[in-house]
Amino acid sequence: MTPRDNQYQAPLLAQIISTGDEVLTGAVVDSNSAYIASALLDAGLHVVRHVTVGDDAVRLKDLLIEVGQQADITLVTGGLGPTVDDITAAAAADAAGVNLRENADALASIEKFFQRFKRPMNQSDGKQALFPENAEILVNPVGTAPGFTMKIGKCTFFFLPGVPREMKIMLNDTVVPLIQKNFIPQRQRLHYRERQISLFGLPEAAVNEQLILPSKQFKNVKLGMLANFPIIMVKLFAYGSDVESIDADVDNASRLVHETLGEWIFSSTGGTMEAAIGKLLELGNKTVAVAESCTGGRISDMLTNTAGCSDYFLMSAVTYANKAKMEILGVLPETIEAYGAVSEETAREMAIGIRRVSGADYGISTSGIAGPSGGTEEKPVGTICVAVAGPDRVISKRRVLSFNYRTANKDIFAHFALDMLRRELIN
Amino acid sequence: MTPRDNQYQAPLLAQIISTGDEVLTGAVVDSNSAYIASALLDAGLHVVRHVTVGDDAVRLKDLLIEVGQQADITLVTGGLGPTVDDITAAAAADAAGVNLRENADALASIEKFFQRFKRPMNQSDGKQALFPENAEILVNPVGTAPGFTMKIGKCTFFFLPGVPREMKIMLNDTVVPLIQKNFIPQRQRLHYRERQISLFGLPEAAVNEQLILPSKQFKNVKLGMLANFPIIMVKLFAYGSDVESIDADVDNASRLVHETLGEWIFSSTGGTMEAAIGKLLELGNKTVAVAESCTGGRISDMLTNTAGCSDYFLMSAVTYANKAKMEILGVLPETIEAYGAVSEETAREMAIGIRRVSGADYGISTSGIAGPSGGTEEKPVGTICVAVAGPDRVISKRRVLSFNYRTANKDIFAHFALDMLRRELIN
Numbered sequence: 001m002t003p004r005d006n007q008y009q010a011p012l013l014a015q016i017i018s019t020g021d022e023v024l025t026g027a028v029v030d031s032n033s034a035y036i037a038s039a040l041l042d043a044g045l046h047v048v049r050h051v052t053v054g055d056d057a058v059r060l061k062d063l064l065i066e067v068g069q070q071a072d073i074t075l076v077t078g079g080l081g082p083t084v085d086d087i088t089a090a091a092a093a094d095a096a097g098v099n100l101r102e103n104a105d106a107l108a109s110i111e112k113f114f115q116r117f118k119r120p121m122n123q124s125d126g127k128q129a130l131f132p133e134n135a136e137i138l139v140n141p142v143g144t145a146p147g148f149t150m151k152i153g154k155c156t157f158f159f160l161p162g163v164p165r166e167m168k169i170m171l172n173d174t175v176v177p178l179i180q181k182n183f184i185p186q187r188q189r190l191h192y193r194e195r196q197i198s199l200f201g202l203p204e205a206a207v208n209e210q211l212i213l214p215s216k217q218f219k220n221v222k223l224g225m226l227a228n229f230p231i232i233m234v235k236l237f238a239y240g241s242d243v244e245s246i247d248a249d250v251d252n253a254s255r256l257v258h259e260t261l262g263e264w265i266f267s268s269t270g271g272t273m274e275a276a277i278g279k280l281l282e283l284g285n286k287t288v289a290v291a292e293s294c295t296g297g298r299i300s301d302m303l304t305n306t307a308g309c310s311d312y313f314l315m316s317a318v319t320y321a322n323k324a325k326m327e328i329l330g331v332l333p334e335t336i337e338a339y340g341a342v343s344e345e346t347a348r349e350m351a352i353g354i355r356r357v358s359g360a361d362y363g364i365s366t367s368g369i370a371g372p373s374g375g376t377e378e379k380p381v382g383t384i385c386v387a388v389a390g391p392d393r394v395i396s397k398r399r400v401l402s403f404n405y406r407t408a409n410k411d412i413f414a415h416f417a418l419d420m421l422r423r424e425l426i427n
Numbered sequence: 428m429t430p431r432d433n434q435y436q437a438p439l440l441a442q443i444i445s446t447g448d449e450v451l452t453g454a455v456v457d458s459n460s461a462y463i464a465s466a467l468l469d470a471g472l473h474v475v476r477h478v479t480v481g482d483d484a485v486r487l488k489d490l491l492i493e494v495g496q497q498a499d500i501t502l503v504t505g506g507l508g509p510t511v512d513d514i515t516a517a518a519a520a521d522a523a524g525v526n527l528r529e530n531a532d533a534l535a536s537i538e539k540f541f542q543r544f545k546r547p548m549n550q551s552d553g554k555q556a557l558f559p560e561n562a563e564i565l566v567n568p569v570g571t572a573p574g575f576t577m578k579i580g581k582c583t584f585f586f587l588p589g590v591p592r593e594m595k596i597m598l599n600d601t602v603v604p605l606i607q608k609n610f611i612p613q614r615q616r617l618h619y620r621e622r623q624i625s626l627f628g629l630p631e632a633a634v635n636e637q638l639i640l641p642s643k644q645f646k647n648v649k650l651g652m653l654a655n656f657p658i659i660m661v662k663l664f665a666y667g668s669d670v671e672s673i674d675a676d677v678d679n680a681s682r683l684v685h686e687t688l689g690e691w692i693f694s695s696t697g698g699t700m701e702a703a704i705g706k707l708l709e710l711g712n713k714t715v716a717v718a719e720s721c722t723g724g725r726i727s728d729m730l731t732n733t734a735g736c737s738d739y740f741l742m743s744a745v746t747y748a749n750k751a752k753m754e755i756l757g758v759l760p761e762t763i764e765a766y767g768a769v770s771e772e773t774a775r776e777m778a779i780g781i782r783r784v785s786g787a788d789y790g791i792s793t794s795g796i797a798g799p800s801g802g803t804e805e806k807p808v809g810t811i812c813v814a815v816a817g818p819d820r821v822i823s824k825r826r827v828l829s830f831n832y833r834t835a836n837k838d839i840f841a842h843f844a845l846d847m848l849r850r851e852l853i854n
Contacts, residue, residue: 021664024476027621034453038452038453041452048481050457050479212509300728301727302724304724304747305834309723317742318745320731320741321742328742
C-alpha cells in the first residue's frame with residue numbers, strides 16, 4: 001500500500017441533472033432527484049448539487065460542459081425518447097465534441113420492444129438508437145429508450161430515462177453497481193443514517209419552536225421537518241465515515257426529541273398512526289370496529305392499510321344518512337332530534353352501537369362537518385365529535401379543527417379519532 | 428413610444444435555487460421549486476433552471492455569483508432560520524461583497540413572534556435579524572424568519588424561507604406583486620395553458636405508445652405524462668404570447684388524445700375518479716351504497732371526498748369478517764362455503780345486500796386479496812371480485828391486479844370497482 005492510498009481521500013463529488021419542460025415549468029414535481037440523491041449517498045458519493053433544465057439543447061449542452069469541469073460523477077434523467085423534444089443525446093454529443101452514431105444493439109432492443117407491444121415502429125423511434133460515438137449503452141429492461149454513459153470533461157455522466165420506474169430500475173441494477181465497481185473501492189466511503197419521528201396534534205410552528213433548544217445539543221446531526229399533513233415528521237440525519245459514531249449521534253438526538261415532545265409522538269420509526277394503533281391492539285390482544293359519519297370510510301381505510309389487520313379490525317359502518325345510523329347502529333331517533341347528528345351524544349351511541357353489533361373490544365365513532373357547506377354558527381365547518389367505547393368506559397370529545405378543505409378535514413378528523421383511541425390504549 | 432418599446436422583447440430569465448441538506452440528500456422531495464416555477468411562469472417570466480445546493484456557505488456563495496451573471500430574477504428558498512446551518516444571509520452578503528447588519532424592523536418582528544408563542548428568545552434567534560446591508564426586508568406574516576431581496580451581479584434575488592407554507596404566502600402576497608410591479612410592464616408577457624386528462628385501466632407504457640403518433644401532430648404543445656398510480660395523467664401544456672393561439676393549440680391536442688384513448692378517459696379536467704362518478708350519479712339522479720371487503724373503506728373514503736356527496740352516497744359497510752358479511756348484508760353461509768369469500772358469487776350477494784339494506788339505486792361490492800399474505804394458487808394476492816347491482820341487472824368481474832404491496836392493491840381495486848360503476852352509468 002502506498003502512502004497515497006493510506007491517507008484520507010475526499011469523497012467523489014456528484015451532481016444530478018433532470019431535464020424536461022414538464023419539470024422546469026412545475027407541471028410535474030421532480031421526485032427523481034431526491035431518489036437519485038439517496039441512492040448516490042448510499043453508494044458513498046458526496047452529492048453537491050441538483051440542476052433542472054428544460055428541453056433546450058443549447059442550455060443543456062452548456063450545463064453539461066460546466067458540470068463536466070466540476071463533478072466526478074453526474075446522473076442525468078430525461079430527454080431520451082423519440083420526440084423532437086428529446087434532445088439529451090444530441091446535447092451530450094455537442095458537449096463532448098463528438099458525432100451521433102446509430103448503435104446496432106440499441107436499435108435491436110428497441111425493435112424487440114415494439115414487437116412485444118405489436119405496434120409498428122416509426123422512423124422517429126429509431127432516433128432513440130442514436131448515441132454520442134464514444135458512449136456506452138445502458139440497457140433499459142422495462143422501456144424503449146436505452147440509457148448511456150460517457151465522459152465529458154473530467155466527469156463520468158450516466159444518462160437515464162425520465163420515467164421514474166425505468167430510471168429507478170436502471171439506477172439500482174446497472175448504474176450504482178457500475179459506480180461501486182469503478183470508483184468507490186479507491187475512495188473513502190460515506191455512511192448515511194436517518195431517523196424519522198412522527199407526531200400528531202401540534203402545529204408545525206410549535207414543534208419547530210420546541211425543538212430549537214434541544215437541537216442546539218445535537219452533535220453532527222441535521223434536523224429536517226416535514227409537515228405531511230396532518231402529521232409532522234421530524235427527521236434526524238447524519239453522514240460520516242464512522243458508522244458507530246453517527247449511530248450514537250443520531251440516538252442521542254432522538255432521545256432529546258423524545259424528552260421534549262414524547263406525548264405527541266406516535267412512532268419513532270417513521271410509521272403511520274394506523275400502524276401504531278395496530279401494534280397496540282395486537283399487543284393487548286384487542287379488537288376494534290368503527291362507525292364513521294363525517295370521515296366517510298377514511299378511518300377504516302387507514303386501519304386496513306396495515307397487513308394482518310384482520311387480527312384486530314372487525315368491521316366498519318359508514319353511516320352517512322341518519323337512517324343508517326339508526327337502523328345499523330341503533331342510535332335513538334330522540335338523541336338525533338334532541339342533540340343533532342353532530343353531537344357527542346350521537347357519537348357515543350354510534351360507538352356503543354358498533355361495539356355491540358361487531359362484538360369488538362373497542363368501538364370508535366366520528367360525526368362532524370367536513371364542509372365546505374353544512375356549517376352553522378353553533379356547529380361550524382370543522383366541528384368533529386368523536387367517541388371511544390371500550391370495555392371499561394365510553395369517552396367523547398368535541399373540537400373544531402378546520403383546515404378549509406374537505407379532504408384535509410377528513411384527514412385530521414380521522415387522525416384525531418385514532419389518536420384518542422391510541423391514548424386510551426396506552427392508558 | 429420609441430421604436431425600442433415597440434419591438435419584441437425577450438421575456439426575463441428566471442432561476443430558482445433551493446438550499447438545504449434535507450433536500451440535497453433526498454430526505455425531502457423539493458416540491459417548492461415546482462410551485463415557484465408555476466408562479467413565475469404565470470407572472471410572465473421565463474424560468475430556465477432550478478438548482479439545489481446544501482447548507483454550504485461557500486458553494487452557495489459561488490452559485491449566487493454565477494447565477495447573478497446569468498439570470499434577471501432568482502428565487503432562493505431555505506436557510507433563513509436561527510441555526511448554524513442557516514447560512515443563506517451570510518452567503519448572499521459574501522456574494523455581493525457587503526457586510527451583514529442587524530435590521531431593527533426584522534428584530535422587532537421576530538421578538539413579537541416569540542411573545543405570541545410565549546417562549547423565551549435565544550441569542551441565536553436574533554441571528555435571523557442579520558441581513559446583507561443593501562438588502563430590503565420581506566415581511567414573513569406566518570413565521571419567525573423574514574425574507575429579503577437584493578441585487579447580486581445583474582440579477583435581482585428574492586430570498587424566502589424553505590417552509591412551504593411560509594414560502595407560498597410570501598411568494599404570492601409579496602414577491603409576485605413586486606415582480607409584476609417592477610419588471611413585467613416593460614416586457615412582453617408570456618401566457619401559460621395546461622390541460623389534464625385522467626385515464627384508468629391502461630399501463631403507462633401503453634398510453635405512452637398510443638400517444639406517439641397523435642403527439643406528432645401537436646402544434647407548440649408539450650406532452651407530459653404523470654403516473655399517479657393507479658391513474659395516468661396526460662398533461663398538455665403550452666406557453667406563448669398569444670392567448671388565443673395557444674388555447675387553440677391545446678384544444679386541438681386534447682381532441683387528438685380523446686380520439687385515441689377516449690374509452691379510458693374518465694376526466695378531461697384533471698378530476699378524480701370519484702368526482703367523475705359523483706357527476707354521473709347527480710346527472711342521473713341516482714344513489715349508491717358500498718359493501719367493501721378487501722378495499723377496507725377506500726371506496727367510501729373516495730366517494731365522500733367530493734363535496735355534496737350526501738346527495739348520492741347513502742352508506743357503506745366494511746364487512747371484513749365473514750360474520751359481518753352474513754349479518755349485515757345477508758350473504759348466505761352456503762355461498763361463502765361453496766365459493767369462498769373471495770368469489771364473484773359472494774361479491775354479487777354483497778352488492779345485492781347493500782343495495783337492499785340501503786335502498787340505493789346501485790350497490791357495489793369488493794372482495795379480494797390485498798396481500799401480502801392470504802393468497803393461494805387458485806386465488807393469488809391481487810385477486811379481486813367486484814359486483815355492481817343496479818336497477819336492471821347485476822354484473823360481476825374477477826381479475827388479478829397485483830402490484831406487490833397492499834395499499835397499491837387496495838387503490839387499484841377501488842378504482843377498478845368505481846370504473847365498473849362508471850361504465851355501467853354511461854351505458
